[in-house]
Amino acid sequence: MGIVSPGFQGxxxxxxxxxxxxxxxxxxxxxxxxxxxxxxxxxTWEFVLTDETGAEYRWSWDxxxxxxxxxxxxxxxxxxxxxxxxxxxxxxxxxxxxxxVDTGARYALAHSYGGYTTNLPLDDLRGxxxxxxxxxxxxxxxxxxxxxxxxxxxxxxxxxxxxWVHGLRLLVDDRPGFWETAGYHDYGDPWREQRYxxx
Amino acid sequence: xxxxxxLDGNMLxxxxxxxxxxxxxxxxxxxxxxxxxxxxxxxxxxSHAPGLIGRCPACTGVMVRLVRAPERAWLDLRGTTYLQVxxxxxxxxxxPR
Numbered sequence: 073m074g075i076v077s078p079g080f081q082g083x084x085x086x087x088x089x090x091x092x093x094x095x096x097x098x099x100x101x102x103x104x105x106x107x108x109x110x111x112x113x114x115x116t117w118e119f120v121l122t123d124e125t126g127a128e129y130r131w132s133w134d135x136x137x138x139x140x141x142x143x144x145x146x147x148x149x150x151x152x153x154x155x156x157x158x159x160x161x162x163x164x165x166x167x168x169x170x171x172x173v174d175t176g177a178r179y180a181l182a183h184s185y186g187g188y189t190t191n192l193p194l195d196d197l198r199g200x201x202x203x204x205x206x207x208x209x210x211x212x213x214x215x216x217x218x219x220x221x222x223x224x225x226x227x228x229x230x231x232x233x234x235x236w237v238h239g240l241r242l243l244v245d246d247r248p249g250f251w252e253t254a255g256y257h258d259y260g261d262p263w264r265e266q267r268y269x270x271x
Numbered sequence: 272x273x274x275x276x277x278l279d280g281n282m283l284x285x286x287x288x289x290x291x292x293x294x295x296x297x298x299x300x301x302x303x304x305x306x307x308x309x310x311x312x313x314x315x316x317x318s319h320a321p322g323l324i325g326r327c328p329a330c331t332g333v334m335v336r337l338v339r340a341p342e343r344a345w346l347d348l349r350g351t352t353y354l355q356v357x358x359x360x361x362x363x364x365x366x367p368r
Contacts (some may be wrong), residue, residue: 105276106317106324108331151321187333231321250320255338255345268340 088268090147094264103216106250110186110215110236117220119204120239121169124177133220139164142203146226148233149262161224165204166197167186177242181249182223185236191258192225192232194242201227202260204237220226229260229267280287280314284301286337299355304332311335311354 076213091097121129131139142165148156180197183189196202206213206221213219218235225232231251252258257266265271281293289296296312307329314325314334325335327350336347348354 101285102319103276106320106322107326107333109276135360219281247346254322255340256305256321268338268343 076233081204087220090157093265094147094267095149095153095262098154098156101156101159101217102150102152104152105216105235106122109184110184112185112220112236114220118239119169119221119237121173121242122239123173123242124244129169129173136164136204136221138246139168142200144203144205144224144226146224151213151229151231151260151262151267154214155191155262160209161203162207163169163203163221163224166202166204167200167202169204170194173242175242175267177244179243179246181241181243181247182234183241185238186233187250188225188236189233189251190232190234191247191249192228193246193259196225197240201225203205206252208236227261229257229262231256232260277317277326278349280310280312280316282316282318282348283311283314283323283325283335283337284338288321293354293356297357298319300334301352302327302330302332302334303350303352305330306352 100124117133119131119136143160143162145158145160148159161189178194179191180194181189181191202223202225204221206219206225208214208217212223218237221237222235223234246258255268257271258267260266284295287293296310298311299308300311301308305327307327309328313328315331317324317326317330321337322338324333326332327334332350334348334350338345
């Protein structure tokens, strides 16, 4: 067999107007994972924002639940070419978490329980476009989909929506994450089909 | 952490044969994270992902990452301190004199 080839499956180009180029529609919710699924007890879970000076802002599970909650309905686009439309979530907007954080950083590196990382421009986490979500389709987010909580940044390919999110490091300089240091695009806009470096 | 969603390192043989003419299942690798040394065929390989991720069976540290694009591939072995490859003198490179 050839080596894994998400970009080379011979699938027809998408013709649906609401799908980015090269994507196909799926009704199920495929589970992709680069390692063992972390099991994070809620009583020890925390979300940590670390700014460029090293100052930390921490939220426990109960504190996260006490923040204003959003219920976004969004389309998901995975770089392995499946898209899932109209998914429903509940969580806390990054605008809420970043409110009161005085930073000059332009980049963020999300880090997860289990060691995963992914980088994003900080601006892409603002403006009502990114959340830390804990509920999917009306129920607690299952561990295989990133529970207890994951990042949700649906305007970028789904690898940017870090499962098992543990925190964000705010950075002055961009620092590529797990897939971005292995050939994947630094930004990952599905509508511009930014799958790999140089796309 | 418990997870049975991986394959064993034998599944890397075909994919890596595209890059190297070495039979991976006959090689021994050292994990750069924990130092465990063993057959690369013993890695835990996660393939339901945007690439192939081979992890140390002892510490789950990432030893191999392989990403395939239509025209390019990326191989990251920084989690593998070394690969020990069987190489008898009657095949392959001669020893330096």
